[in-house]
Structures are given as structure tokens and as C-alpha cells.
Amino acid sequence: HANSQFIAQGIKMSNHKKELDVLHRNNVTVLDASGPVLLYAHGFGCNQTMWDRITPAFLGTHKQVLFDYVGSGKSDLSAFDPLRYSSLNGYAQDVLDVCDSLGLSNGVTFVGHSVSCNVGILASILRPELFDRLILVGPNPCFINDPPNYFGGFEKEDLEGLLELMEQNYIGWANYLAPVVSAQGESGAVTAELSDSFCSTDPMTMKVFARTTFFSDNRADLSKVTRPCLIIQHQTDTLAPLSVGKFVHDHLADSHLKVLDVQGHCAHMSAPALVIDAIREYIGKLN
DSSP, X not given: OHHHHHHHHHHHHHHHHHHHHHHHHTTOEEEOSSSSEEEEEOOTTOOGGGGTTTGGGGTTTOEEEEOOOTTSTTSOGGGOOTTGGGSHHHHHHHHHHHHHHTTOOSOEEEEEETHHHHHHHHHHHHOGGGEEEEEEESOOSBOBOBTTTBOOSBOHHHHHHHHHHHHHXXXXXXXXXXXXXXXXXXXXXXXHHHXXXXXXXXXXHHHHHHHHXXXXXXXXXXXXXXXXXXXXXXXXXXXXXXXXXXXXXXXXXXXXXXXXXXXXXXXXXXXXXXXXXXXXXXHHHHO
């Protein structure tokens, strides 16, 4: 009996260590301890601070959870496994690990940007009971054009070229991509923030994340989603054209498409008030 108690105690301790490990590994931040949960997931080359213009609006009403994917932001780089993160399922597992380590088992509203929209979709398919709904900012299930019926925004050769530039001149790549993503030109505030984020991320992990982001095709996963979704689409967006937002809306059974009059791929940074309003309106409708 004492032995089984000892084993149970050991399991409890090892689970607690695992929780602490994930909280450290993914640099998890929790704002407010009560209220419905908003879980924010950042895009490629970014980190949790990209949500800093959104989170103040929900202080006091929601428990807000932010994290960095392994290999991004202030996550534990030593935990990066190139094999795990060569698939978006590896990133989806990060999301599930974070929820498990915080003891979240249902009622989570997932707020994802860009590639994280695909990650959230995969996580919700794996564990539908965990999520209340998904809020997808600038989703693109497949960045590569697949004519005649799908235009993701890029030719495969263009993306190969982008990854080649990354190999040869990482800083040059970051300085090229940031204004494309922000649509603000080279001197814009969001451009500077993106460029800093790209440049401060470990190039080895970024190359893996880039390939996983730009060469994944999650179009077939859309029909498997059972949770309600809000799609926040930018009016003019090189990385996720308007036609892609409409495609996602057509293929997600329970979805609402909100097109914001915003240029670029980062409305949560460039037009936060519009994103806050869209989230509030959507959450209000469902409650």
C-alpha cells in the first residue's frame, strides 16, 4: 500500500514537473486568472508580444493565455526538435501541451494569426472538446497556387527562392519579407517590429518553421472542423488574398467571414481596434 502511494506521489510529481517544463519551454504568460479563456497563437517569425495591442481590451473579462512556439520568441531553444516541427502537427501539439499544463479541458477560444490558423484547426480536430470556437486572423490553408481553382498567393518557385534567400542572407531575407507582410513600406512601425522579431529568432529553427509554414497544405482539413470559426480577412493581403478568405469560409461549415478594410497581413498590429471589435462582436453573438 505504501508502495502504491509512493508511485502515485511519483506520478503526481512527474506530472507537475512536466507542467512546469511546458510553461518554461513555451514561455507561457497568463493574464488574469478568471473568466472565459482566450488563447493567442502567433504567426511565423513572430512571438506572443505581437498580441500586445489586443490583450488590454480583454483584461478583467477574460483569462488570456499567450505562449511562444518552441523555436520562437523566448521559448526554450534546446527543446526544438526539427523532426517534430517539420509538420504543423508538432506546433498543434505545443498548443495542446500548453492547455494541458494549465489544466484547460474545455471552453477555450483560440485566436490564431496566419499559419497559427492552420495549427488551431489541427488542434481542434485532434481535441474538439477543448475549444469553444476559433478566431482566425489572415488564414491561408495553402500558400501555393493550385490552378485553376485555388490561388494561395505564391508560385512554388517563388517560395523556394524565398527559402534560398533565407539560407544565403538571413538578415536580407528578414528585411525583404517584413514590409511584404506589413504592407507598410520599410519605415512603418509594424515593419520594424516584424523585422526585429525575424532577426532575433534563431535562423535554424526559422528555416524549419518557414518550410513547414509555406509548404503545408491544410485545405482538406477544413471540412473536419466541428467548432464555430470567425475568419478575420484583410482587404489587401499578399500572404492571404481575399479569394483565400472566401475559400476558407466556403469550406468551414460553421464560419463567419469578416473582411477588414486593412492592408497587409497583421491587422492585430496595424489596426488593433478593428480586430478587437470583430472579436467582441463574435464572442457576443455566440454567448
